Amino acid sequence: MSRGRRVARTGGIAAHWFLMVVVVLTLGLSLAIQGYMNHLAGIGDRPAPVSRAAGNVPEAVLDGGPIIDARGQDVRTAGPSDRTVALTFDDGPDPVWTPKILDVLREHGVHATFFVTGTSAIRQPGLLRRMAAEGHEIGIQTLTHADLSGAPSWRRELEIRGAQKVVAGITGQSPSLLRPPHSSGNAATTNGQWSAMETAADEGFLTVLSTLNSADERAPGAKVITGQLLLHGAGGQVLLMHDGGGNRSQTVEALSAALGKQDGPGHRFTTVGDSIGVDSTRQASVADSLIGTAFVFGVRFTDAVATAISWGLVAAGVVTLARAVLVMVVAFRHSRSVRRSREAERGRAWFTSPMRTEVLDPVSVIVPAYNESAGIEAAVRSIAASTHPVQVIVVDDGSTDGTADIVEALGLPGVEVIRKENGGKPSALNAGIAAARHDLVVMVDGDTVFEPDTVHVLIQRFSDPRVGAISGNTKIANRGGILGAWQHIEYVVGFNLDRRLFDVAECMPTVPGAIGAFRREALARVGGVSSDTLAEDTDLTMALCRDGWRVVYEDDALAWTEAPATLGALWKQRYRWCYGTLQAMWKHRGAVAQSGAAGKLGRRGLAYLLLFQVLLPLFAPVVDIFAIYGLVFLDPVRIAVLWGTFLLIQFIMAAYAFRLDREPLRALWTLPLQQFVYRQLMYLVVIQSVVTALAGVRLRWHRMERYGSLRAPMDSKARTPAP
Incomplete structure (x- = not known):
């Protein structure tokens, strides 16, 4: 039927489609970011053993100290001074266990190094600010706790830079220490891990491995963990512990017991930077702080979008x-x-x-x-x-x-x-x-x-x-x-x-x-x-x-x-x-x-x-x-x-x-x-x-094309029209 009196204003229709595409792309991008930040961390986190080809990992790394500087032409390594234990914590911050660990450290007047993941830091910005305010050292453990050894170069850079920007946006500090996820001691360094260390060095980072593993991730019992923490010999150690990733009640108990037993003269617990006489904390630039703040806000926004969509889907x-x-x-x-x-x-x-x-x-x-x-x-x-x-x-x-x-x-x-x-x-x-x-x-x-x-x-x-x-x-x-x-x-x-x-x-x-x-x-x-x-x-x-x-x-x-x-x-x-x-x-x-x-x-x-x-x-x-x-x-x-x-x-x-x-x-x-x-x-x-x-666009009448396929049916009980 004609609608002669209805004149459509067609201007703006393209803008409607543009708006719809923008909304859909925004939602898609938000979910993609949210999915990457929260669901890709477990993919490839436990890589298969990689053979170490001769010559790929420098002997200076395999036989050197746990703190590796590959930023120059020559690779240098260092370790804590004698009778010094660099306390390090991975996989946090955790809303339950990190505060308890911070309380124990404050009670004993000890500072530690916390290698944080970007996703956890975004969820717990208050804990990061508390770490900085109480004098603890903050390093990064990538953005999503991803395995860097098998990751492509674009993801390595994203994981390292992203985590750095998160810390800068929350604390105003720019970290320079990195612990690759799933790393251990120098001798166990694989070709892929060494390649990731070189990428981190290009971004200005020192890599920190460990010499002593508390084994608290296996939850063997507080007494067993305490025994692992007690210093043996005069050499310095980089001690690996965890403040996130699971129930860390044994870690808290063991840490309190170990610090209480080694409060005497001749033993010192400190941060990684202090253990080698390096100040690893520097003020973030204005650009890094702004970018980091925007990045943190963007991730929180995508989390809010994903949460809203999830509830919306349930309701729908x-x-x-x-x-x-x-x-x-x-x-x-x-x-x-x-x-x-x-x-x-x-x-x-x-x-x-x-x-x-x-x-x-x-x-x-x-x-x-x-x-x-x-x-x-x-x-x-x-x-x-x-x-x-x-x-x-x-x-x-x-x-x-x-x-x-x-x-x-x-x-x-x-x-x-x-x-x-x-x-x-x-x-x-x-x-x-x-x-x-x-x-x-x-x-x-x-x-x-x-x-x-x-x-x-x-x-x-x-x-x-x-x-x-x-x-x-x-x-x-x-x-x-x-x-x-x-x-x-x-x-x-x-x-x-x-x-x-x-x-x-x-x-x-x-x-x-x-x-x-x-x-x-x-x-x-x-x-x-x-x-x-x-x-x-x-x-x-x-x-x-x-x-x-x-x-x-x-x-x-x-x-x-x-x-x-x-x-x-x-x-x-x-x-x-x-x-x-x-x-x-x-x-x-x-x-x-x-x-x-x-x-x-x-x-x-x-x-x-x-x-x-x-x-x-x-x-x-x-x-x-x-x-x-x-x-x-x-x-x-x-x-x-x-x-x-x-x-x-x-x-x-x-x-x-x-x-x-x-x-x-x-x-x-x-x-x-x-x-x-x-x-x-x-x-x-x-x-x-x-x-x-x-x-406010007025739509014109859209008349449907007629095909002339209908015929008058003669059978009132038929369910299809007569041919």
Whole structure:
């Protein structure tokens, strides 16, 4: 249908796509950073033994001291002076054990060197500041505790520089000591570790190995660890302990006991730098501090984003599952109610339901048409062949393809043609309403065909004087291809299950333009069909609800329609639908605060549309991004199980909906593919519609291409249109 009076302002559409891409990329980048920082640390952390080729590791390193300086041409090493123990702690800071260790060190007046990981430091910045304030030395153990020996050069630099910037951003100090994760003594240095030491030297770092391992990571008992800590002989030692990575209660106990036993003269516990007479702590430059602060803030932001997404996914999963259960339970209730009513009409259940008066009043059927030459003949013939008395009014809204001529040439009794200038679908419908001779009006699109009993079945709910409008059951005729099958599933599962829910909840938001019945009295009270939105059917239905009328669903009143056959045509159609629905929701937002039928529409219908047709689709790309994130950084088996569970729920709901609609299940083989292609397309439609609405862009009417594939069916029991 033409929308001549709606002029779209297309400027800004490219900006909408740009904004959407920026948001998606931002979320993707945030999750990538979060995944790298928190989930890649365990990958390759325990490398396989690497053979040491002769000549790769200098003899000065293999046989030298634990503190290695490879920054110049010649490699130099050093070790603590006699009777000096350099206390070092790895894998922290830990929120539980690091404070206890710091308390023990403060109690004994001892300083130590803490080799921190960047990720832990970002989570516990207060502990890093406490270390610096209490005079402890801070070194780095890479950004994510990654094994540097087998890492590519880009990751080595990222791990070293990243950790350095983190410490600079938190403490204002620039560390110059590095302990490669999983390193031990000099003699055990591998080729890969030596290569990593050279990379660290290029960044200005000294490498610190160990000469004495407390073995506290194996938790052998506090007494065993204490025995390892007691100094043997006069030589200096670099002692390896851990303040993170697990339960360090034995470490705390052993450290306190060992420091208490060696507080006497002749033994000294200190930092690595002090043990060799070097001040390893220097003030960070302004640039390093700013970069470090920004880096820390960025990582915290990505953590917050990931946490928010995780909770959002939980909420979305719960809501989606609740919706699936709700619509199936309500659909069962609706189906049972309809079945009992029909049995009562046939006299088989007079004791369970009162007899309903059969509606025999004649009906005026209005067919608005603009350039519908491809399918208008089938549509009009099918309506004229109705078993119920009908007046057929075809309103030609300024067609240029001879639509009116085709209808007039049919010469069918009871069929009238009204020619008018193009004014849009609402004006065509209002012209038809004005020409209608009967109190019951059925509106049908020009690309839709009825079955012989459709009109009669459709209007029977008018036996209830509270009913102002009735929605029929729209069926996809051209469902042969995969795109048609996807739309067929959407109509049966998405639209029809929801309509059953809306019927029971008395909050029907839309009577589709393809098939809907109305009381003329109700139409007159709301001022006819409005042109305020692009979804005139939704706008009209909401207006009727707000006026106090009940709007119901009749699933046995079938109308066959053509679905878009290309993705481009589908996009245009759904874009208009979604945008128009948003317009109607905004127009009728006042229903939320009203009582009666209007309040049911506002607090039930509009809330349902907002949650399931706006908010969840807006969140859907995040779900897909998180799924990719899970496959890369989390357990792919668990992600596959979750996706399989979701698909199973979708299949069960779809199978039940198909059973209610008496449809064969063969189309459901396309359901898994629908989740990868069609679902994303529909979500993008919603996203662009919301962005377009927020930007104030007025969308023009997108008319769907007609294919002329429909024929008037002759068998009222058929579930496919007659060829």
